[in-house]
Amino acid sequence: MSSLILPDWPLPAGVTACSSTRHGGVSLPPYDSLNLGEHVGDDAQAVARNRQCLVTAAGLPQMPLWLEQVHGTRVLTLDGQTPEDLRADAVYSNVAGLVCAVMTADCLPVLFASQAGDEVAAAHAGWRGLCHGVLENTVARFTAAPENITAWLGPAIGPSRFEVGAEVRAAFMDIDSAAAAAFTPHGEKFLADLYLLARQRLQCAGIFRHLWRVIVAQ
Structure with a gap:
């Protein structure tokens, strides 16, 4: 089985990207086998x-921070310097040779690159961060105009599996009523489409070049 998923997107020269699998x-077990998190009880x-x-x-x-x-x-x-506070859900850099990385399980990883190839970023978009603006905050770090930034939406829980309560739908609806399209009634709860919610937020931030095609590496 492959350990890497490669984004199928028009990366500029000098920029590479990937997503790991398990x-x-x-x-x-139960961490088998490519667990990257130190916070879940693994050795x-x-x-x-x-x-x-x-x-x-x-x-x-180099090893990601x-x-x-x-x-x-x-x-x-x-x-290039090690920051004192590593609490964050997105990372940006315009320094060549540095790696921007986030860890996800069900949550949505979103990778960004400027068309010039001199700025990159990675964001961890669970529903809370997505709702409260982690993607918008990431885009704001770029000096490139939004129309010159491409975003890739990585592997995440799908819209047929992500069950949420009415309070989650309400939180998104309070910000943008268009979010209603991303929620399907499911009994007393809703099924949420993280991908659609992310695309809506990216479009509101001016980014229309967002892709989610992948190539599975051998």
Whole structure:
């Protein structure tokens, strides 16, 4: 099984991107096998080996700086120095050779690149962060105009599986009534389409170049 998913998008020269799968690591069940999170109870040495496996498989220039994700909207800017506060749910950089990375399970990873290839970002978009503006905050870090930024929507829980309460729908509707299209009644709850919600937010931020096609690496 492949350990990488490659975005099928028109990346500029010098920019590479990927998403890992759960395959290709050393963690034992229930973390099998390429678990990258230290916060879920997995063996720390296994996580360290998995992270190195990712660096090698993806050909990354260095180990990513792993965020302390809190389902918020803070965006961390990487400049080559190690920041004191790693609590953030998105990361941006305009420094060549730096890696922007987020960890997701059911939540939606969104990768960004300027057409010039001199700015990149990654955002962790769970429903809370998505609702409260993590994508908009990420776009705001770019000096490139929104029409010159491409976003890729990575693997996440699908609209037929993501069940939420009425309060989640109401939170999105309070911001944009168009969000109603992303919620389908399901008994006393709703099924939510994270992809549609993300596309709506990206369009409101001026980004219309958003893709979700993938190539599964061998």
